[in-house]
Amino acid sequence: MFVVVNLKAYPCDPVAVAEAAADVADETGVRIAVAPQAADISRVAETGVETWAQHVDAVDHGSHTGSTLAEAAAEAGAEGTLLNHSEKRLRLADIDGGLRAAERVGLESIVCANNPRQIAAAAALEPDAVAVEPPALIGTGTPVSQADPEVVTDSVEAADAVGDVDVLCGAGISTGDDLEAAAELGAEGVLLASGVAKADAPKAALRDLVEPIAE
Template identity: 45%
Template structure:
């Protein structure tokens, strides 16, 4: 099946389970993402709650990732989310192995292959350079390096730990050059994004600075301003 693709640099916003991401909140962020995408030409993708995959993709024509997919085939499971369901809702891909939803390596591999087989994108999250190397060997579309101690904070990975970005880019280039690298944790300004891209990444994965903003469009406008 033909694989989906997204233009680089990519700004991928994970809406997580924040109050601001539920119901109308998700639409508010989606409207802002649509506005800034049209204004700037930079690709902004969203990873909303499952219930918002279809509405956001349908109403705003925004590339949508699931925050997780369960490594199960359709069948007698209860409370799980099979890949076929996120695909039919309109997801272009899924996050896999976020720090807030760790998986074992066998399940990460199963998800990456299943997403590829379905023509969807995989964005596998990693916490350090050694994990990044192991995950790049699985050939996902993206590896997103996010130091857990900086997630949700005010100091970004670009400011606090540029070496982890450079080392991750180097290791991925050596192991699987086709794999794209994102970075995230604490990303909150155009300068953070520019530093990440200048250090060799293909974009950023972020959450709180946009989701919890009073004016998500203003924050997104700043985030893409130096690209």
């Protein structure tokens, strides 16, 4: 199982969370990545944790003020990027362009989507993985695997029908039980944020999260 911790723009210490994630990954053998703000990618990567960008733009070098260049993210230490999170929605052409930008510099990619229909469309663009996240459940503490498990199973079927694309489960993930449930429904990983980024003790939260699948 792959655990991606999206720090969004929460007022947490990204380095402290990254250090906690690196320690837990080393202790348990679970693959854990942290996605900080673009300005913090370098500092987070220096902790040794697998580091992802929250977004890259469909641009190359040139006149693109305010854009996140894939080359800059990779040079700062990012190994992958999220695209089309529900808080950073993109047009289909921009998702495709972002994926090509990520490929250009060797970044892995996860495209987020709201439901199985969107998962099918996202998978057709050939990212490394897709993540299903019903927006209504994000940040609620109620996981989609509990609120509407068919969203996960239908998303896995939709992705499988298109090609070899892993499906992650997001929205409301916060406990080891949530992670186990996602795995039982066919997900290859989870995408979460507040359950770790807002935790008083991020390391303990991560330990509790991955304990059911630790080596």
